Amino acid sequence: MKKIIYTLALSTILWSCGGGGSDSPPPVNHAPTTPTLGNPVNNLFCLDNVLDFDWSSSTDSDPGDVITYHIEVAKNIQFSPIDQNLSATSTSISITLEQDVAYYWRVKATDGEDSSSYSSIHKFYTYGVGVTNQLPFMPELITPGLNSTVTGATATLQWTADDVNTTDILTFDVYFGTDLVPVSIASANQSTTSYVTPTLIASTPYYWKVVVKDGEGGQTIGQTWSFTTD
DSSP states (O other), rough: OOHHHHHHHHHHHHHIIIIIIOOOOOEEEEEEOOOOOOSOOOOOEEEEEEEEEEEEOOSSTTTTTTOOOEEEEETTTTOSSSEEEEESSEEEEEEEEEOEEOOOOOOEESSSSSSSSOOOEEEEEEEETTTOOOOOOOOOOSSTTTTTEOOOOOOEEEEEOOOOTOOOEEEEEEESSSSSOOOOOOEEEEEESSEEOOOOOTTTTEEEEEEEOOOOSEEEEOOOOOEOOO
């Protein structure tokens, strides 16, 4: 009987010390919500190169988390390289930029552990002294998706383009081919923002880019995009 009582007592001690329990799972951290951009608004022509940037505040469902915002400003929509990479705990910041330059900016929020998605991207142009014509913004890809696979005998290439000089009439030179750096103009001085390729070869990578011209002597060369045929 004493042996049975001793065994029961020992089992109770082991259980109370965690031998039969389970560890509590670590708390799950939640990323902040994605901020929404305010100023500079999209496609803005700025009359100064010292600009006040602002955006909406993010929320975080974890009590006590301190939110920090990371602001990125670049001269191309790929943000490579990043011209300005700044942090702020408030929802605004003043940044001094170069004159007569097209810029792109975005913001994300972080709580020290996790980050939100990036905001949408706004583009704007800074004023240049003595400048009467501003270059168009870089063209932006619509389709086919970058490095995607295309099925079909041909492909329709589509993009968008903007200019702060709203009276400028934009035209486009489309470079297309199998060269890693496209050198052949497939379509010159076209007014539409799409191009249908000639018959494609199966299982072949293709490369293309668009040069945007504003009719006033200004032109902007877009990045090289690519896709592969099925």
